[in-house]
Amino acid sequence: MASVEIRDVKKSYASLPVIHGVSFDIRDGEFVSLVGPSGCGKSTLLRMLAGLEEISDGAIRIGGTVVNDVPPKDRDIAMVFQNYALYPHMTVAENMAFSLKLKKAGREEIGDKVGRAARILNLEKLLDRYPRQLSGGQRQRVAMGRAIVRDPEVFLFDEPLSNLDAKLRVSMRAESKALQKRLGTTTVYVTHDQVEAMTMADRIVVMRNGVIEQIGAPLELYDRPANLFVAGFIGSPAMNILEGRAEAGGIRIGDLLLPAEMATQTLSGKSVLYGIRPEHVAIDDSGAPAEVIVTEPTGSETQLVVRMAGQELTCAFRERIAAMPGDIIRLVFDGRQAHLFDKESGTRLP
Numbered sequence: 001m002a003s004v005e006i007r008d009v010k011k012s013y014a015s016l017p018v019i020h021g022v023s024f025d026i027r028d029g030e031f032v033s034l035v036g037p038s039g040c041g042k043s044t045l046l047r048m049l050a051g052l053e054e055i056s057d058g059a060i061r062i063g064g065t066v067v068n069d070v071p072p073k074d075r076d077i078a079m080v081f082q083n084y085a086l087y088p089h090m091t092v093a094e095n096m097a098f099s100l101k102l103k104k105a106g107r108e109e110i111g112d113k114v115g116r117a118a119r120i121l122n123l124e125k126l127l128d129r130y131p132r133q134l135s136g137g138q139r140q141r142v143a144m145g146r147a148i149v150r151d152p153e154v155f156l157f158d159e160p161l162s163n164l165d166a167k168l169r170v171s172m173r174a175e176s177k178a179l180q181k182r183l184g185t186t187t188v189y190v191t192h193d194q195v196e197a198m199t200m201a202d203r204i205v206v207m208r209n210g211v212i213e214q215i216g217a218p219l220e221l222y223d224r225p226a227n228l229f230v231a232g233f234i235g236s237p238a239m240n241i242l243e244g245r246a247e248a249g250g251i252r253i254g255d256l257l258l259p260a261e262m263a264t265q266t267l268s269g270k271s272v273l274y275g276i277r278p279e280h281v282a283i284d285d286s287g288a289p290a291e292v293i294v295t296e297p298t299g300s301e302t303q304l305v306v307r308m309a310g311q312e313l314t315c316a317f318r319e320r321i322a323a324m325p326g327d328i329i330r331l332v333f334d335g336r337q338a339h340l341f342d343k344e345s346g347t348r349l350p
Helices: 042-050 092-102 107-121 136-148 166-183 194-200 218-223 228-233
Strands: 004-013 016-026 031-035 057-062 077-080 154-158 186-191 203-208 211-216 240-247 250-253 256-258 271-276 281-297 302-308 311-317 328-333 339-342
Touching: 004 042, 016 042, 016 057, 016 211, 031 042, 031 166, 031 194, 042 077, 042 154, 042 186, 077 136, 092 107, 092 136, 107 136, 107 166, 136 166, 166 194, 186 194, 194 218, 203 218, 203 228, 211 218, 211 228, 228 240, 228 271, 228 339, 240 256, 240 311, 250 271, 281 311, 302 328
Parallel strands: 031 186, 031 203, 077 154, 154 186
Antiparallel strands: 004 016, 004 057, 203 211, 240 250, 240 271, 250 256, 271 339, 281 302, 281 328, 302 311
16 A cells, blocks of 8 residues: 655646646545546546656655656556456456466466455456456456456556446445455545545545646535535535625525525625525425426435526425425525635635
8 A cells, every 4th residue: 555646747738738737645545536527637647647648747656656757567556447448358367367467476376366356356256257248347346356466555446437327336336435445555536426426535636627626525525615616516416506695694686685604794795606505495484485497306305496586496305395397485595504605716705
């Protein structure tokens, strides 16, 4: 195991910069997820860490050693790709043993390491099968097994669950998290799925357009987003953002005065953006009227899209709500959970 240090790392393709001076540390044994929309630079950063992309500027250290010019095979890392990259003409056992054979490891060592990985991943009965004979989840396990036998200092995962169906993704992310905790190997995991990152990572690095927007524990990002982008990206359904004006008693949105437990006195008269998560809205006869636009029952909860004071927002209720489009319901907001953002910069106001 080893720590990872990324210091002012930049990447450009010819004259096009794609990573703009990224810096953060990953502790020994930590599980860190890189998240962000497509094209934000997260996979490029992972590939630079693996040595598959050259670094234009800055430094990457693994275990305290600068690896900028170290070939991928000498970085003591193991990478699991999105498409698993299994050799179709090799059995499961041969795929898992391939890197050890390249290192000219002995037959006994190869057998021990492959057997150990197969037991950990429940692949013992599949060792003689070929990739074409495996399900998506089994192929994913084989790719992980191939990484485990190398006993690397750092695991790198590039959206390994994106090709699986929804149900299998849920079970595999639980298995992947449990495996990482069992092995204690430093892990960097790239995904565009914020739910995946929230449920698996010790810390999340949120990226956009080649820069870091915020780094923190999953619930820290959820409860205290640094800006509008993080507020909208972390959480599903996304945080509601309403335009309003600060007053001493709250935020004025049309004819409504919404509660905010922040010191709005100093912001009085300022145009702000009011953020409230869908689960922090409740139905109450004392609340403000809202017209139901869409009803989405999911079984475990009911989501409603409503129009209030000329703006749309999403509400999530644990109970089942018998509301139809066109109905009028009354809503109250939990002011303790409200967020205020600067309208121009998008920064969350303290």
